[in-house]
Amino acid sequence: MTHQSEFGPDLAEVFGPSQQDGGPELVQLLTPEGERREHPEFAFDLDDEAIKGFYRDMVLTRRIDTEATALQRHGELGIWAQLLGQEAAQIGAGRALRPQDYVFPTYREHGVAYCRGVDPLNLLGLFRGVDHGAWNPNDNNFGLYTIVIGAQTLHATGYAMGIQRDGAVGTGDPDRDAAVIAHFGDGASSQGDVNEAFIFAASYNAPVVFFCQNNQWAISEPIERQTRIPLYQRALGFGFPGVRVDGNDVLATYAVTKAALQRARDGQGPTFVEAYTYRMGAHTTTDDPTRYRLSDDVEHWKLKDPIARVKAYLTRNGLADDAFFGAVEDEANELGHHLREGCKALPDPKPMDMFAHVYAEEPEELRIQREGFAAYLETFEESHA
């Protein structure tokens, strides 16, 4: 009785399906082979030193990811949301930010967190189950990870409206004008909240960049379930620009995100950036992608590896030598060590911690509950004593 849906994808024929190579609209500045490309609208305006920096960023980010994945396998984390394959999208976006900009991440923005200076160890807390978010969002203008899909896009829009009200948009002062970036996935684009965020951002012309990492999958559901046309086109219907950038190309992602952020800071409103990429790993460490996707696809995308192409570029043009790559590798090893040791040393919360910070001002009834539980716990300590 196995059968497929009889309702044919006629729209995909009309509008063209989402293509594995991103289609002609893809902004690319560095090919998978490591060759630079020009684009009529977007230019990469940094030097080769910066590219070496991006290389380092991506290697370290990948190390955070593989280290955390390994920690999960060893039972040190409850779960981990891998970013393997999405390093360029995150470093490109993260490095385009100014300090005064503000980031609203999902649960997978480890690379962006790294760019913001969040100690990667802090990212592990919530996956280990010791807290819901260890860093102070105000320290690095990097919000806490948001798990309810799409919710943070509205927060980002509201925060951007706050920036407007603070007069920090369109003044021309580069240290004052600020933008917000909202991260989300292709699956998230189907949530009402995300679409409402588009509406509010357009309506108020808010300085926010909607940065979607289209990694082709929402757990087991392919992008075709969420949209029949290239996702960046969604923005056009809301009245602001959408751009599809090669999310495995750190130069292009940087250039496009930078332009979008500047547009926001200048008071020209929201932009939608679709970073076209691929989730090379499982959705999380508890997922089993062999149930729903072909290893062929994964192989195809391996050829587009975001780090390999920068390495190719650097090598081919003699911009970096073994000493450089070796030094980055050493740094990565050090980071790995930091994470391994740090993770195991993360202090477990104490039972009584669950009562902390429920409110800014604790109500009496909660105090009573808290004290009651403390007294209850003490009876055990006594009985064990």
Add this chain to the structure above:
Amino acid sequence: MTHQSEFGPDLAEVFGPSQQDGGPELVQLLTPEGERREHPEFAFDLDDEAIKGFYRDMVLTRRIDTEATALQRHGELGIWAQLLGQEAAQIGAGRALRPQDYVFPTYREHGVAYCRGVDPLNLLGLFRGVDHGAWNPNDNNFGLYTIVIGAQTLHATGYAMGIQRDGAVGTGDPDRDAAVIAHFGDGASSQGDVNEAFIFAASYNAPVVFFCQNNQWAISEPIERQTRIPLYQRALGFGFPGVRVDGNDVLATYAVTKAALQRARDGQGPTFVEAYTYRMGAHTTTDDPTRYRLSDDVEHWKLKDPIARVKAYLTRNGLADDAFFGAVEDEANELGHHLREGCKALPDPKPMDMFAHVYAEEPEELRIQREGFAAYLETFEESHA
């Protein structure tokens, strides 16, 4: 301290604001002066008799509206949602339907209800407060009025998915293939639910027409608060066609809706129809539009009256005489009488009715509550006896 927002509407400049005359994209087949126009894509394929029928429909619909408004003023209704000015949009859409199609209305679709053969008296119940919907949705394939903005667009999409599963799409059998029409307003287009309905409809290629009456206002909020670009363009970002039709032109609305419904029935998926019109009256009888809009605008739109232009066409071309117009007027008077008398005669619900139909199968605890209240009520009857 009065001031306006400083965040300029630069997008409106880029994309062009929503224009009072609907802009060049407006599909129009009958001008406000009553002259027929051709359109490259949409043709009106009925004869002049049909136009006379539409005239009658619109006059009767307007009478339902003015009669109900008067009944509210006389305290017979708690509130009334007026459709004044939107007759052509509703009759054009309503007459394009086949019996097997299904309608999901808002709270203002009195003209569509009329087209479906719902006794207008039945519409009064919920505004009078005697029930939440008096008609059987299955009698006329006309759903109950939905008050929570946008919720019905998802029901419409799901119903359309049901039609697909029944194999009643794209068979080529004109009596079998069915479509769904979802009505909603310009304000509703901002709700998450409506945008999710677009996503589901596109994803499953569901046979549903999203029919938006853009009457320029969501209570006191102008369309510019909801979108900076023409609303029909919203659909393009979701991957299905959008059309802006002159909602004060019954011929054009009919032609466009009919084409969209046929597209759906043929299995070609959803279409967004923006019927560009104007809410001539208040939002409801409790609203006071003088607080937020200029009477100039209303005057401007009076010149585009949907009924006047059909009358002009019929008169100018000698297609209808005084006898015809008089007969329609008589019918309207009769209808008015029916509504006035019928409304006052609508039976009040009985207190115990509140317990009816909470569930298909009443749980014991509710039965006990119901019986307890009945007994309680009896103590009053006894004490009054």
Add this chain to the structure above:
Amino acid sequence: MSTQKITLAKGLNMGLRKAMEDDPKVLVMGEDVGKLGGVFRITDGLQKDFGEDRVIDSPLAESGIVGTAVGMALRGYRPVVEIQFDGFVYPAYDQIVCQVAKMHYRSKGRSKMPMVIRIPFGGGIGAVEHHSESPEAQFAHTPGLKVVACSNPVDGYWMIQQAIASDDPVIFLEPKRQYHADKAELDESATPEPLFRSRTVRQGTDVTVLAYGPTVKTALQAAEAASGEGKSLEVIDLRTLSPLDMGPVLDSVRRTGRVVVTHEAHVNLGMGSELASRIQEECFYSLEAPVLRVGGFDTPYPASRIEEDFLPDLDRVLDAVDRTLAY
């Protein structure tokens, strides 16, 4: 400052204005709150005086309103969100219970959520479906939110200002049928009671009647009627639903031994059930009779022509009083 007679609508309007004057970070946001002044006119005149950037007409999307307000709060603003009617708070439910309620906890107190969500609630105005709901229990069940209900013009004036001043998110319930009903004398120079305190509004000795929002008036009328029959009812206006201020309640119950709770929300899992549970837990030996609950029945809100039968009224409160006294 001299006193003046005001309605609840006026009290709220004045309180909002005062809060906006006192703190430039206070913003008002919602559907039709601008030129129209809200469908109940609670924000009347505020946009004219504070501008479109502080009194923000929003697109028609409740999740969007609350969700963007979260962002504004994170940026240091104090948004006061208006939900047009109780029945339309549900599209924002996710943002309220998963984000507004949890942000402070999640962030270990680093991100405050000083937001007020104003909800005109309750029935009795002859409205159509979804315009007469009482969603308070659902919010009170959610840790991280505070929930209060005002019942009179003077409280409206003070409580809205206190809620705005609170660093915790407050669900602020306004009994819509009282908006333009009774007037009361406001003395703007008075010192208000704290926000999270209940108030005994009538002393009595036989039965304690607990009420909030729209049923405070009903309870007082019942007390008046009962006193004619020689029964002395003590009436407590709870004012705060989460946290509950059990002190005055338990004191009273220890004296009277009998309790009737009344609210418009459905009885099943309504505030009455929590109050009954706590009272029997705390005052087990003081109770002479079970705590009785008089609320909206466990049916959807009915057509308005029979809403007064659905809603608790004087007679049903008195009936419960009689039943508890008969124990």
Add this chain to the structure above:
Amino acid sequence: MSTQKITLAKGLNMGLRKAMEDDPKVLVMGEDVGKLGGVFRITDGLQKDFGEDRVIDSPLAESGIVGTAVGMALRGYRPVVEIQFDGFVYPAYDQIVCQVAKMHYRSKGRSKMPMVIRIPFGGGIGAVEHHSESPEAQFAHTPGLKVVACSNPVDGYWMIQQAIASDDPVIFLEPKRQYHADKAELDESATPEPLFRSRTVRQGTDVTVLAYGPTVKTALQAAEAASGEGKSLEVIDLRTLSPLDMGPVLDSVRRTGRVVVTHEAHVNLGMGSELASRIQEECFYSLEAPVLRVGGFDTPYPASRIEEDFLPDLDRVLDAVDRTLAY
């Protein structure tokens, strides 16, 4: 038919399969329910056998899932919706409480809403935020919905089929930490108990313990432990939360005079408060002690490393048992 040993996950899977075989109108819909078989594999293999039109992978939008399911139900289908985790039901809250719950009432019984909304609920699996919530009280407070919770594999098999057969919408709660835990013997030829009935799962004479879903196991363990100390606990698996089946509860309380209710949901306005209210109302003179509640604390669900402290466990149930016995 021969019997077999199955897990809860398997029981639900088999029950869904049976319902789909028996009635072609039954559809399954949700995120990842197709090829993946759901993140908990409850729908494993169903799409392969019943096709993509009956086992529908949906876009990532819960309101959309429930809202389109409403439309499918209106067309005559019987949708079974999967919400991936408890904490993600809230975006669909509006559709559930305003549409699913009210359609039958609004239409005077003309539009049935035979929908099942399956929600894996509760904690104890070491998950991150929003994956361990217990939202049942909020749904039970809503007239028009029926709410049930299964606690074991055999009930899973039967109850899901009964819920699907019901013409009323059913919120179907599945204790996710039991999915792959204990096995039980299923006899497919047996006659199941009716859906909306509670069940006494252990007889006792001293204290009545009320539980449902994940806490049934806890309660049984407590009873076992208590019996070692000579205390006889009666344990009732409520199974149905709305409507409540008070018959067996009141019978038991009249015998024991003492009650402990335990659930993972927050105590404040949790099911325990409704149960306590009704029990004190119905059995006032039988109670020897107040009804005590043991639930999740009134804090947001904490980080998973301390979730077992948040959740009611054997010790906390026994503590309450001791407290009630000390009265």
